[in-house]
Amino acid sequence: xxxxxxxxxxxxxxxxxxxxxxxxxxxxxxxGVEEVAEQKVRVSFFPVGDSEIELLESxxxxxxxxxxxxxxxxxxxxxxxxxxxxxxxxxxxxAKGVRLIDEKPRYGAGGAxxxxxxxxxxxxxxxxxxxx
Ligand code: ZN
Numbered sequence: 510x511x512x513x514x515x516x517x518x519x520x521x522x523x524x525x526x527x528x529x530x531x532x533x534x535x536x537x538x539x540x541g542v543e544e545v546a547e548q549k550v551r552v553s554f555f556p557v558g559d560s561e562i563e564l565l566e567s568x569x570x571x572x573x574x575x576x577x578x579x580x581x582x583x584x585x586x587x588x589x590x591x592x593x594x595x596x597x598x599x600x601x602x603x604a605k606g607v608r609l610i611d612e613k614p615r616y617g618a619g620g621a622x623x624x625x626x627x628x629x630x631x632x633x634x635x636x637x638x639x640x641x
Contacts, residue, residue, distance in 0.1 A: 510598040516591035516621075516639045517554070517561040521577045521584060525553050525566040528583075532562060543618045550574050552618040563589070563618070587625070589637035595622045598638055602626065614640070 522528035529539060532555045540554040540561070549572030555562040565586065567575035577586055592598040595614045602609060611624035621641040628635050 510601045511593040513591040513593060515560045516589040516637075517563045518585060519563045519565055519587040519589060519635075519637065521574045521581075521586040522564050522566050523578060523583060525551055525564055528564050528566075529553055529555075532564075537562070544568065545616075545618050547615065548573065548617070554619070587635040587637050589623070589639050592638050592640055595624060595638055595640040599624055 537555040537557060540556050542551060542553045544551045549567060549569040551566045551568055553564045565574045599612060608627040608630040610627050614622040614624050617623035619641060621639045623637055623639045626636040
């Protein structure tokens with residue numbers, strides 16, 4: 510498994526347009542908005558250097574982001590690391606006994622293959638592994 514970089518930091522927000530204003534004020538150009546139906550989210554990316562800030566707004570009251578905000582309020586929801594080969598990374602972590610949420614990749618925003626590692630295995634951080 511090779512970790513290539515911090516791919517993005519995922520931030521749960523109630524209102525994408527409202528929360529985007531801060532990043533626009535910081536002079537970061539928005540790279541587009543995308544809806545990921547499977548995750549019940551609308552996502553907006555703000556590229557910063559070689560990484561991105563990902564704002565996530567729920568499209569449904571029963572979506573994972575809505576539930577996260579209900580429990581924790583708005584804020585940093587996950588950290589995403591880019592790997593060279595997601596299937597291989599998941600197999601390696603599984604073999605090492607690391608608890609995974611996704612044992613198989615699923616599709617995320619931007620056509621990336623993603624999978625989540627369980628926060629119980631990472632000291633409370635929802636860790637996303639992504640390949641694109
Ligand atoms: Zn993400």
